[in-house]
Amino acid sequence: MSDTAPQPTTAAANPPVQPIAPGFDARDVVRISATSNVPQPERQLTKLAKLIDVSKCIGCKACQSACIEWNDTMPAVEENVGVYENPHDLTPDMFTLMRFAEWENPATNELEWLIRKDGCMHCEDPGCLKACPAPGAIVQYSNGIVDFIHENCIGCGYCIKGCPFDIPRISRVDHTAYKCTLCSDRVAVGQGPACAKACPTEAIVFGTKEDMVAHAETRIEDLKSRGYENAGIYDPEGVGGTHVIYVLHHADKPSIYNDLPDNPRISPIVEGWKGVTKTAGLAVMGLAAIGATLHGLFARANQVEPEDEVEAERLVETEAPQPQPREDV
Amino acid sequence: MNIDLSRRGFLRLAGAGVAATSLGAMGFGEAEAAEAAHVRAFKLATTTETRNTCPYCSVACGVIMYSRGDVKAGETAELIHIEGDVDHPTNRGTLCPKGAALKDFVKAPLRLTQPRHRAAGASDFQPITWDEALDKIARALKDDRDANMVQVNENGVPVNRWTTTGFLAASATTNETAWLTYKTVRSMGIVGFDNQARV
Amino acid sequence: MPRLRYSEPGDHIESRAPVTVSRYRGITRLNHWVTATSLILLLLSGLALFHPSLFFLTGIFGGGQVTRWIHPIIGIVLFFSFLLLFLQLWRLNLPRPEDRTWVANIGEVVKGHEEKLPELGKYNAGQKFVFWAMSVLIVVLIVSGVMIWEEYFPALVSIPLRRIAVLVHSLAAVAIILVFILHVYAAIWTRGTISAMTRGTVTGGWAWRHHRKWLREIAGRDRKGPAE
Amino acid sequence: MTNSWTDIKNTDLVVVMGGNAAEAHPCGFKWVTEAKAARGAKLIVVDPRYTRTASVSDYYAPIRPGSDIAFLMGVIRWCIENDKVQWDYVRHFTNAAFLVKDEFGWADGLFTGYDEERRDYDKDSWDYKIGEDGFAEIDPTLQDPRCVWNLLKAHVDPYTPEFVENVCGTPKDRFLTICEMIGECSTPTKTMTSMYALGWTQHSKGAQNIRGMAMLQLILGNIGVRGGGMNALRGHSNIQGLTDIGLMSNLIPGYLNIPTESEPDWQSYMSSRRFAPLRPGQTSYWQNYEKFMVSFMKAMWGDAATAQNDWAYHYLPKLDVPAYDGMRMFELMNHGQVNLYFCQGFNPLLAFPDRAKLTEAFSKLKMLVVMDPLKTETSHFWQNHGIYNDVDPASIQTEVLELPTTCFAEDEGALVNSGRWLQWHWPGATPPGEAKHDTWIMAQIWTRVRQLYQDEGGVFPDPILNLSWDYADPGDPKAEELAREMNGRALETVRDPDDPTRVIAEPGQQLSGFGELRDDGSTMAGCWIYTGSWTEDGNMMARRDNNDPDDTGAYLNWAFSWPANRRILYNRASADLQGRPWDPSRKLLEWNGERWEGYDVPDIPPTSRPEDVGPFIMNPEGSSRLFSRGMMRDGPFPAHMEPFESPMANVFNPKMRGNPVARVFAADAERFATSEEFPLVATSYRLTEHFHYWTKHNPVNAALQPEFFVEISEELAAEKGIAKGGRVRIWGKRGQVWAKAVVTKRIRPLTCDGKTVHVVGIPLHWGFMGSARKGWGPNSLTPFVGDANVETPEFKAFLVNIEPASEEPVA
Helix, strand or coil: CCCCCCCCCCCCCCCCCCCCCCCCCHHHEEEECCECCCCCCCCCCCCEEEEEECCCCCCCCHHHHHHHHHHCCCCCCCCCCCCCCCCCCCECCECCEEEEEEEECCCCCCEEEEEEEECCCCECCCHHHHHCCCCCCEEEECCCCEEECHHHCCCCCHHHHHCCCCCCEECCCCCCEECCCCCHHHHCCCCCCHHHHHCCCCCEEEEEHHHHHHHHHHHHHHHHHCCCCCCEEECCHHHCCECEEEEECCCCCHHHCCCCCCCCCCCHHHHHHHHHHHHHHHHHHHHHHHHHHHHHHHCCCECCCHHHHHHHHHHHHCCCCCCCCHHHC | CCHHHHHHHHHHHHHHHHHHHHHHHCCCCCCCCCCCCCCCCCCCCCCEEEEEECCCCCCCCEEEEEEECCCCCCCCCEEEEEEECCCCCCCCCCCCCCHHHHHHHHCCCCECCCCEEECCCCCCCEECCHHHHHHHHHHHHHHHHHHHCEEECCCCCEEEEEEEEEEECCCCCCHHHHHHHHHHHHHHCEEEEECHHHC | CCCCCCCCCCCEEEEECCEEEECCCHHHHHHHHHHHHHHHHHHHHHHHHHCHHHHHHHHHHCCHHHHHHHHHHHHHHHHHHHHHHHHHHCHHHCCCHHHHHHHHCHHHHHHCCHHHCCCCCCCCHHHHHHHHHHHHHHHHHHHHHHHCCCCCCCCCCCHHHHHHHHHHHHHHHHHHHHHHHHHHHHHHHECCCHHHHHCCEEEHHHHHHHCHHHHHHHHHHHHHCCCC | CCCCHHHHHHCCEEEEECCCHHHHCHHHHHHHHHHHHHHCCEEEEECCCCCCCHHHCCEEECCCCCCHHHHHHHHHHHHHHCCCCCHHHHHHHEHHHEEECCCCCEECCEECCEECCCCEECHHHCCECECCCCCECECCCCCCCCEHHHHHHHHHCCCCHHHHHHHHCCCHHHHHHHHHHHHHHHCCCCCEEEEECHHHHCCCCHHHHHHHHHHHHHHCCCCCCCCCCEEECCCCCCHHHHHHCCCCCCEECCCEECCECCCCCHHHHHHCCCCCCCCCCCCCHHHHHHHHHHHHHHHHHHHHCCCCCHHHHHHCCCECCCCCCHHHHHHHHHCCCCCEEEEECCCHHHHCCCHHHHHHHHCCCCEEEEEECECCCHHHCCCCECECCCCCHHHCCCEEEEEEECCHHHCCEEEECCCCEEEEECCCCCCCCCCECHHHHHHHHHHHHHHHHHHHCCCCCHHHHCCCCCCCCCCCCCHHHHHHHHHCEECCCEEECCEEEEEEECCCCECCCHHHCCCCCCEECCCHHHCCCEECCEEHHHCECCCCHHHCCCCCCECEECCCCCCCCCHHHHECCCCCECCHHHCCEEECCCCEEECCCCCCCCCCCCCCCCCECCCCCECECCCCCCCCCCCCCCCCCCCCCCCCCCCCCCCCCCCCCCCCCHHHHCCCCCCCCCCEEEEEECCCCCCCCCHHHCHHHHHHCCCCEEEEEHHHHHHHCCCCCCEEEEECCCCEEEEEEEEECCCCCEEECCEEECEEEEECCCCCCCCCCCCCCHHHCCCCCECCCCCCECCCCEEEEEEECCCCCCC
16 A cells, blocks of 8 residues: 555546455544544555535526535425525535625625635634534545544534534434535545536536645736735635635635635534533542542441430430420521 | 334334443443444446437437436436536536436336226216227328318419418437428328427 | 421331330432432432543443443433422422521531531531532532534534533532532531431430420420320 | 537627526536636626526626627627728628618618518518629728628617617616627637527527627628627527437428428429528538438438429428427417317427417317327326416317327437537436337327338328438337438449549448538438438547647537537637737637638538638628628527517507517417516526426426525515515416515616616426426416517517515415
8 A cells, every 4th residue: 555545626527337456545644533632544545635615506406406416415305495505505415505694895886696616614723523422423634624423423513503603413314413524535545525526617626735835826916917916815824724615706705605614613502611621620539539438438427326326216205396486487 | 202213213223222232331431333334335336328419408408317227228228317418518417406316207107007098078087098099080180181181272273271280399309310200291281280399 | 386497297216215216208219319320320420421531431332332321321310309399398498597597607507516506407517518508519510411402402512512511411410519529528427328318217315416306396296195 | 618628718809698607507607717817807797686607706787687688799899990890800700891772771770671561571671782693792991881880880880888878777887898808809819608598598589699699700700700690599408409319390401491382393492492502602502402401301201202203392291381399389279170189299388478378279179199218297287286387188189199209318319509510328227117218209199100100101202201211120110220311322323523533432432521412312311410420430429539639629620510510610710811820829720822721621622712702601702791781580690679568668669569570479469468567577498407398397496496486676576565585476468476585686677768667587397287385377477479580489578567475275
């Protein structure tokens, strides 16, 4: 096995039909949910990224369609609720979703239809993985892909609370969490994700993060030449950067793109819960248990003396009922 | 909660539970993942590829159909996936939301699988064999043609036109189908002939 | 007859030589043990999801999926079972002035010098603390628990609120486990106590030593005869 | 398309008007984004709605449905006024210099020769002055007041920016910004491309919309050049092919015509078709008409077609009306004059206008035969589906046969894309159940009919009995056999006319180009423009070499493009009069002193000198036409006409309704609405999530866009009390539908003729069959009238009203 896996790019060639060994596997895992000090792999895969150029996106939903077909999911036929989003939200059967926003640019008074492909951002510092209590249910490979291992998932939904982007969804059928895998199975054989392959305008491209950032720069240049001074890249630091990055015409205000978080980070509450609470709590409970045991063993127990029994008998035999103590009245 | 599922969950996960317990017993260490990290097996491995073009709009994107079984080898072929053809100059592997879902169009729940006949006034279709259907059609064509063919107009000019039968041709059939259809329709003198070019 | 201040109507002298006193009716004991069992199961399943080093505990329940599914259900059982218990016990767990003195001299309690303390009714301040702490924490746990019950209330509250709920839930869990430890420990350390929840009776000596007012009240009442 | 999808990457400016490429042709639109990203090209969208194409445009302007001609004439006026004209191109490659008859004129919205009775023009005056030499008179200086250029100037004069604003509702400043962006492309080194579709064709003056832009493109010198052209984005995958092969009432493969009653014999038929050149030395390619026609007759009737019997001329039907198009057939059907009707992969119940009328018409048939891969609305027109198809089956006496066909995945053959590429495809799946290939079905029907005529005799059996049918298995012809037949082969030895010793093709050999076709019966070809697609070298349509020297986007070795594998039509016009490319950086063809060379197949003979032969060889003038003579029924210049259902009167002539020469059947005239009863302008369109009425059968696409909706402005919603996502009722003169309301900023009220005009957008993907939720198509509302020249229904501009509706009653 070579020490570097094949370098995938968007549909560099048609998918292979001959059996081929996956380019990465358990040996390339750098983070595992509910598991500390994971042994670091000998080899480091090149960091990957999917670039979504919102300025090129025509909102055609080819990515959704390709995603459904590749993953063999089948979202329900819902109803129209007055918007273009269908399904209405991410679901266990819809890992990516076009979100549409009609925005009037106060600077130009022009209407802009901002269409953003929503889905897992594959954070460098994944909140889902941090929150997950099930060992091995969520893993991160050294190429940046954050993947769910369904056999290990217990369906508790902690990943939902951990995710800064509201991405994972729990299946009502098998009670495990689902989200975009970045088509890890395709990437493993040197293909780009299904959505990137399909995207008609190549608004979605896939490759090494380095290349994607470089490509983003050229796009930003073009956008600036068309009057979008604030065009820029969205690769939020708060989560250590992401392996799904956006080119936005208005990078100064991500939230206009259907509430894309301005400064996403793992919630301090989640950090607290999974950090100090977890450790301190366990410690306190442990100490209390141990303390009690020791005290029980070494301290003298509170015994009932024989004279107590005598007193009791005398009382039962002789004592008249006590007068009611005044203070009780 | 689907009890049945939890039962299966129970059975599936019981082993894991036991493993974890024993692990825990040994030195109270952290439980390890029951299932090692892995990526899903690549589903197109060992399928048969066939080049085709998308039947929807006139961009005519190149597609590759992946099937189990090979039609050219005379086998029955089950379509399992369709993806854009990277070699194609126009779409370069990309597909739109319709094209990307072509497999499920081919396998549409309402695909027709047998000839059906609806009698006058009937409230539903009944199955009919191909032979019965085709003979019915041939007979109807001949009878109507013989009855209504206009051979000459009022000025005695030969016109050989047949207007009481019409034919709407498709928009996504092959040129070859179109040519055979043309020959059939024109040789009979049908003038009520149109296709979907305008709608 | 005078209103009972230190005992339940059911409490009575079981036998006179040696004196045994009936402290809990069968139904109350059953109620207590159902509550206790669910609390222990919750503790085990909860801890399994609380800290990876305890995840192996899911094995007891048949794996993570089942643990995840069963934990909240047991929670519901606990809640209602404890509710019953609460309705039976809350009156005599109301604070009394002597509790203050008792708490002030908690040192003597630990040393076992109860003669230096005021006479007590059916419960001492420690027991009352356990009772009220349990009551409050169980309410907190059930409320926060429902908020994060993915399976049946996936979108009951917003994700930010769910984050708070899960934090509160785990903090409350830690607290209730501490209270639980205290409760169990006290029951063991104070010899002769367990039988109250097993057989339902305690020895006269135990009653005299720890809950003299309670003993006096039922003794006096029995003297007049239970007929009244 | 004059150009190809891949050529769009060569453009500097894309104008999407009368179309919505990003939504309807996403993968073709890729080349627009390519041009933007790589060349810095700009994208302009003019549409009543702010579409998904507009969402990635550089500039957008709204327009009132059905007012495109006013807009386009306005742009032409602005270009002329501001000298944004590519003069060399206009002078040499258009008919600007041709002198027009003095009688020709235009007044009150009408051209000379209008006959209100016949709803038609006498077009005699719409032509050139012909000199003694038999050639058209010209004035190269463009000084003569009767030259086309000056007549054009006069014609567009009324279309001022104010006029445009008033008629189209397009704000003046937006209109002018667009004029300036377009004007930049009048330099030889900048090109603009026009991408349009049904947004222009589906009007009662659709053809004139397109002429309007074509004229603008000629004035800017953008026809025949890389990154330019008139690019019609055809709707369906092989609608180009079916049109090429002439599956229309009045066509013969290769755009030849079915004769009319006024052409009783071969001579009279040919006389009006071999156009002689109108200028010295011009090609006038239709002079070869007879070669194509004879080869076709030989392909049809083989030995039964001889010079003696006028090539079996009488086997062809003769028309008494311009065409028995779909709409005329439904009109006849409705009068009980049609007994038997076939629908092959076509769902007319949702595709043609005025569904109520269609249902009535179908109910009067004796038998309806539907061949389709899917259970369609048409094959179930008689079945009750509650409010979605409220009919009484018992009262419908039509017999229906539903025949399961294969689909693309299961069959083999060629489809022709919008860029005229014939691409071969192969089967990769086994047909479901008893589904059969369309070729098998047609062959089975025909052979059985022939059998009946052989056994029983009957009326005029000759064309059937003599039809050539030499296939290995007559009951199941193979795609290859049919493709070879269309390409054509030699029947006798074909020799080089200039050098009779040189043999071009031996009998039985496949021909390699339509230049080899003969009018003496020695060749046969089913479709002359396809000659060269399956030669002695094999199947050219199956070629898959995607090399593209110098990245011109031509891909000459990928598949086959008609005619003669040419990728850009009129490509000689990419070079100036001396044969030098207008834009050296975008060379397509160049005259090297002896011959034309470059990246494409020249569309004039490779050795004909640039000064001598004009680029537009199909026209007798040798040049393109700013003035179209009598070629179109509704005028030699496009003039503003209102839709038949319009919120305002025609400003040129208030009495004129719609297109004065469009065909209107008596009953339908009664069913046109006025803006008094129906104040809202409706327009129909496609959504990117769906394809026509097919993908509602696909659960995936059904999930992506599940339910029928209409789009309205926030202003209209407020006015009518309609809530976002609420259910509404939309009704017109011919029917009513219920839909969900999408309330959007992307549709804004327009101000036309001083009035506020609200637009209601009605997408067309729903019906009562399939996986999506049940709904309706806009055709329940649209008027039964079509374009004056080609009868494309007026789907894009009609009148309706809208109101909030209660939730659907549970059946």
